[in-house]
Amino acid sequence: MTKKRAIFEEVATDRPQAPSPRGGLIDKGSTGARGAIRIWLMVLFALVMVMIAVGGLTRLTDSGLSITEWRPLTGAIPPLNQADWEAEFAKYQQIPQFQIQNRWMELDDFKFIYWWEWGHRQLGRVIGLVWGLGFLGFLLARKIPAGWTPRLLFIGALGGLQGFVGWWMVASGLTGSMTSVASYRLATHLGLAFIILGFIAWFVFQLGRSERDLLQARRAKEDKLFRLSTGWMHFAFLQIILGALVAGIDAGRSYTDWPLMGGQVIPPNPFMLNPLWTNFFENPGLVQFIHRVSGYLLLIFGIVVWMRARKSAHEATRAAFTLAFGALVAQVVLGIVTVMTGAIWEIAIAHQVLAVILWVLILRARHLAAFPVVTSIRGARA
Incomplete structure (x- = not known):
């Protein structure tokens, strides 16, 4: 005689259970x-x-x-x-x-x-x-x-x-x-x-950061800030190249007054060499002038990027851009000191080392714009 089942009795309790999901599959075999x-x-x-x-x-x-x-x-x-x-x-x-x-x-x-x-x-x-x-x-x-x-x-x-x-x-x-x-x-x-x-x-x-963390962070990428920081990175690289041209012909020692050069806004005889294009590589006054003007423009662009970064929703991103901008201001000041001291080796090397630090800080800020560290309302990392 068949036994009656209770209304709420478990049916097929011996059915095999589905395996519970496992985390970390993105990183599995790739770490x-x-x-x-x-x-x-x-x-x-x-x-x-x-x-x-x-x-x-x-x-x-x-x-x-x-x-x-x-x-x-x-x-x-x-x-x-x-x-x-x-x-x-x-x-x-x-x-x-x-x-x-x-x-x-x-x-x-x-x-x-x-x-x-x-x-x-x-x-x-x-x-x-x-x-x-x-x-x-x-x-x-x-x-x-x-x-x-x-x-x-x-x-x-x-x-x-x-x-x-x-x-x-x-x-x-x-x-x-x-x-x-x-x-x-x-x-x-x-x-x-x-x-x-x-x-x-x-x-x-x-x-x-783990691959899973990067994949999740990429969804929160700040596109506009990333594009701005990419432009900032390229502009900083151009300034580094111009600085190398200055060092290559000792142009940093040609004019040691600031903000003018030889008492003028534009240095004397900026196009005295022939052919004309050689002045942009071999005329100490013009090469230093271009490096100076590029530095001012880089600072202005840095302000624009920093102001935009202050609107970021991510605390780590805001801090990274602030640190990079602070390094840029310090680099501009040190560049002026380098010129006014005739590029003595101690200050010239400090200027070069700070260029490395600034370069890396801009890259770090750009990375955080692409892969933000997302935090919860309480400040815990998500």
């Missing part, structure tokens, strides 16, 4: 060693930043032409005895910088500039080694997150290109009547260094 790779990239960033500072000091001490050959491997070994030093000095005596500008130099004077350039090149080798060992280590251990191998290879390729560009720059000052490297080649070399720094910094920002 790799994100934290370790991020630290490795931070080390590379610090080394490249030091490289830029050492390169600036090498330029300020006129040491960049002291090594007249490009030997990527054997050049790591410096002169080891008197005969080696005399051979290197003899090579230097054949180039225009010595024959026109430094005929007064003795061997001990040459050693001073040689060590600066050797240290600069050696640091480049160290950066290449750190990248190569790190990349191979993560690759062999299969710890590179999905999709990140091409990005990390790209950084290494840029580093290799930088080595070629560095020699291309040095070669411009070894023949003819040049007593220093060509300013446009110096600007290319420095510009590529900042591009490398920019990619490393962006990757560090990306790896600092």
Whole structure:
């Protein structure tokens, strides 16, 4: 006889239960060693930043032409005895910088500039080694997150290109009547260094958050602010290139008054060279004037971006843009001080280092405009 069921009796209680949903599927199999790779990239960033500072000091001490050959491997070994030093000095005596500008130099004077350039090149080798060992280590251990191998290879390729560009720059000052490297080649070399720094910094920002977090944050992207910050980034890069042109011909020491130049708004004889276009690269007064005006315009544009960023709904984004704008104001002030002190090396290097800091802060603000850190009403991160 069949037993009657209660109205509310469970039916088919032995039916298998559906599995509960699991989180983290976006990151599954793609995380790799994100934290370790991020630290490795931070080390590379610090080394490249030091490289830029050492390169600036090498330029300020006129040491960049002291090594007249490009030997990527054997050049790591410096002169080891008197005969080696005399051979290197003899090579230097054949180039225009010595024959026109430094005929007064003795061997001990040459050693001073040689060590600066050797240290600069050696640091480049160290950066290449750190990248190569790190990349191979993560690759062999299969710890590179999905999709990140091409990005990390790209950084290494840029580093290799930088080595070629560095020699291309040095070669411009070894023949003819040049007593220093060509300013446009110096600007290319420095510009590529900042591009490398920019990619490393962006990757560090990306790896600092999970893929799931980035995908969710992208939905809250502030398009207008992102576009403005992209323009700000490009404008800052242009100003860096103009600064390199100033450094390449020592234009920062040509006029040391401010806000005028030689008592005038526009410096005297801005187009005294022929052909006309060479004035924009080789006329110290005009090159410094363009760098100054570009700095003022960058500051004005920075104010526009900052005012727009203050309307952001995200506290971290507002703070990032405020910090970047503060660095820009400090950089403008330091630039004026650099000019008025005749670009003494201590202040000139501080100006260059602050340019790196400003560049990274603009990139960080741009990243937060693209991937905001969303917070709840109570301030907790969503």
